Amino acid sequence: MSRTFSETDIHLALDNELPADEKAAFDAWVDANPDMKALQQRYAQDRERLRSALEGIALEPIPGRLTSVLTGDAKPRTNRWAWSRYVAAAAVLLAVGGLGGYFVGQRAEFAPQSSALKPIAENAVAAHLIYANEKRHVVEVGADQAEHLNAWLSNRVGVKIVAPDLKSGGYDLVGGRLLPFNGKTAAQFMYQDPTGNRLSLYVTKDDSRQDSGYRFMTERGADTLYWLDGGYGCALTGNLPEKALTQLADLTYDQLVKSAGEPH
Structure with a gap:
């Protein structure tokens, strides 16, 4: 019996993380659900607009001070303005799937979410x-x-x-x-x-x-x-x-x- 798809699977498909053997069933589910198809199109458009707007920033080298903060190897500066700039830069990198996401994924430890x-x-x-x-x-x-x-x-x-x-x-x-x-x-x-x-x-x-x-x-x-x-x-x-x-x-x-x- 095929599994039930949800909005989460739309994001997985856009990120090319949906298992290959589920793609055909997922495509059929999207085609059969106009609301989900509209969501998929909207997310895809938002993704491209974001990528186009921030591509230049994402391709810039990541400052050493930022990577050390993301990986937990250094404490952020106490200067609020400097720290806010680091946070903004990190948000941009994470949003476009750049290296910031890679560093966090490799080094950060997050509390596990209950299976329930x-x-x-x-x-x-x-x-x-x-x-x-x-x-x-x-x-x-x-x-x-x-x-x-x-x-x-x-x-x-x-x-x-x-x-x-x-x-x-x-x-x-x-x-x-x-x-x-x-x-x-x-x-x-x-x-x-x-x-x-x-x-x-x-x-x-x-x-x-x-x-x-x-x-x-x-x-x-x-x-x-x-x-x-x-x-x-x-x-x-x-x-x-x-x-x-x-x-x-x-x-x-x-x-x-x-x-x-x-x-x-």
Whole structure:
């Protein structure tokens, strides 16, 4: 059975990193999905514009002071202006796939990403696209039974869950439902603003108990901010820019992770 492709594979294809034996299936998937084809064309155009605009800079020799900072062999200068110039130059080199990316890839060590983190985001998007468009069956249990909803989902997911109050962010709780997640379970809370725009919160138990920090992605037309913290895996999904999602995520974090207590 062929695997499911996503927006990530578009970037892999543009970078010539998509496995050769998957190219035919990927091309067929793009042709069958107009939205993904439009994204591919936009990314390809952006890539060429960036390359054309910055090609001259990327071909310049990399200053020794910059490479030493990128590789961690030297500390940046305390002069803010000098350091900002180094950061800008590094960003240019990384953006066009120049030598700066090579040095970072060879020498920098990054914290590993939990294997559960990206699937949480992907499952959250899939669930949001299904249920945010429902008219009569948006949730299994309504907000009028919030106490029962919280207890039910806490017991089934295996971590104490309290539906965050996002009214100060402009969203009222509609209710929630139980969902599957990689052989386990997850909770989905649905919210709605006065215009009818819907936002969903996806929560599952994270046994790794890592703290990933917020991560953002846009996939299949949905914007998602997702993270791991304190035994919770969370994703907030809607049609909102990253800044607005971050403000709502802060409200969610304060109530769900800080106030809900430790996992069962």
